Amino acid sequence: MSLSQKVDPDTLPYYNRHADRKIAVITGGNSGIGWYTVLHLYMHGFVVYICGRNSSKVNKAIKAIMAEAKRRSELKGKEKNEAKVVHGSLLYIHADLTDLKSVERAAAKIMKKETKIDVLINNAAVMAQPYEVTKDGFEIQLQTNYISHFLLSMKLLPLLRNCDSQPRLITLSSLGHNLQFKYWNLTQDWNYRPNMIFTWMRYAMAKTSSIQFTKMMAIKYPDILCFSIHPGLVMSTNLFSYWTRLPLVGIFFWMLFQIVGFFFGVSDEQGAMATIKCALSRDFSIEEDSGKYFTTGGVESKPSFVANNLDDAASTWIWTVHELRDRGFTL
Numbered sequence: 001m002s003l004s005q006k007v008d009p010d011t012l013p014y015y016n017r018h019a020d021r022k023i024a025v026i027t028g029g030n031s032g033i034g035w036y037t038v039l040h041l042y043m044h045g046f047v048v049y050i051c052g053r054n055s056s057k058v059n060k061a062i063k064a065i066m067a068e069a070k071r072r073s074e075l076k077g078k079e080k081n082e083a084k085v086v087h088g089s090l091l092y093i094h095a096d097l098t099d100l101k102s103v104e105r106a107a108a109k110i111m112k113k114e115t116k117i118d119v120l121i122n123n124a125a126v127m128a129q130p131y132e133v134t135k136d137g138f139e140i141q142l143q144t145n146y147i148s149h150f151l152l153s154m155k156l157l158p159l160l161r162n163c164d165s166q167p168r169l170i171t172l173s174s175l176g177h178n179l180q181f182k183y184w185n186l187t188q189d190w191n192y193r194p195n196m197i198f199t200w201m202r203y204a205m206a207k208t209s210s211i212q213f214t215k216m217m218a219i220k221y222p223d224i225l226c227f228s229i230h231p232g233l234v235m236s237t238n239l240f241s242y243w244t245r246l247p248l249v250g251i252f253f254w255m256l257f258q259i260v261g262f263f264f265g266v267s268d269e270q271g272a273m274a275t276i277k278c279a280l281s282r283d284f285s286i287e288e289d290s291g292k293y294f295t296t297g298g299v300e301s302k303p304s305f306v307a308n309n310l311d312d313a314a315s316t317w318i319w320t321v322h323e324l325r326d327r328g329f330t331l
């Protein structure tokens with residue numbers, strides 16, 4: 001049995017959005033692990049804001065998720081003859097994580113619509129892309145995977161803190177964070193060749209920063225449950241598509257990923273289970289669990305010693321706050 005099978009979503013609480021309006025916000029909910037995370041939150045009665053950069057992709061995902069939820073509920077109803085659960089609702093919010101102004105606008109839109117957030121899931125990412133600098137002046141993986149989520153979380157903080165029942169902040173990291181073997185100043189942009197090697201340093205730095213961010217949030221805001229996650233190796237998602245679409249060698253990478261997936265991988269849905277458990281389980285307490293790192297299926301684990309070091313986490317935090325303030329963002 002794989003680790004991820006340890007989570008049975010049916011054992012996690014269901015809510016009725018008419019009686020108990022539960023709000024979740026997720027980035028990158030239109031594909032891969034995020035798609036299944038949204039599906040389960042929706043089936044558990046959550047109103048889910050899906051922050052994405054492409055309205056047609058997100059709206060298509062919304063339709064498909066609603067259809068899949070209906071299909072599953074009907075199937076379950078027939079099997080168990082259970083009363084129908086009330087599904088939540090799904091809403092699109094435009095947010096391009098390579099553009100900090102767009103992230104700020106997305107947060108402002110949510111602030112206008114809601115008075116609290118129960119769960120914020122920083123899920124979106126790009127991986128192992130060629131070196132590129134965003135219009136905000138950050139390396140693209142660092143901004144998409146870490147800095148934009150930092151800004152989004154800080155902007156939505158008042159709504160999270162306004163939730164009176166264990167608000168949760170969940171940030172997707174990766175096993176790949178372990179490639180950062182010592183603390184690097186975040187101005188180190190690893191813009192060297194070959195890309196095939198140094199792009200992983202950039203990804204690792206972004207994902208280590210995400211864990212450090214979670215740890216700092218847990219310390220600074222003891223009223224919020226903060227988690228970071230490695231979801232598992234899910235080789236079928238779009239995260240790998242830069243490599244599989246490369247001319248000529250793409251097919252080689254595709255085969256390699258299939259082999260890795262066959263031996264070590266989990267499905268997209270199993271990849272979502274750690275997030276679902278962290279978002280819904282009532283077994284967590286802020287005192288015992290906030291700041292923890294979980295792997296596939298929500299199994300508690302230990303991140304790298306760099307990610308675990310609180311002095312380094314504080315340095316990353318201070319650097320990020322200064323960089324955002326220098327660009328005119330108030331935190």
Ligand SMILES: NC(=O)c1ccc[n+]([C@@H]2O[C@H](COP(=O)([O-])OP(=O)(O)OC[C@H]3O[C@@H](n4cnc5c(N)ncnc54)[C@H](OP(=O)(O)O)[C@@H]3O)[C@@H](O)[C@H]2O)c1
Nearest residue numbers: 028031032033096097098124125172174233234237238239
């Ligand atoms: N798959 C794995 O094996 C694995 C392993 C470890 C960690 N993770 C982590 O799990 C999370 C989910 O990954 P996944 O495998 O599900 O990948 P995925 O299918 O590629 O999903 C990534 C999501 O991020 C969105 N995104 C990317 N750039 C964006 C931007 N600039 N603005 C807004 N949204 C953007 C994508 O939107 P578009 O559709 O518009 O591109 C997509 O919805 C990531 O944080 C990843 O690092 C995955």
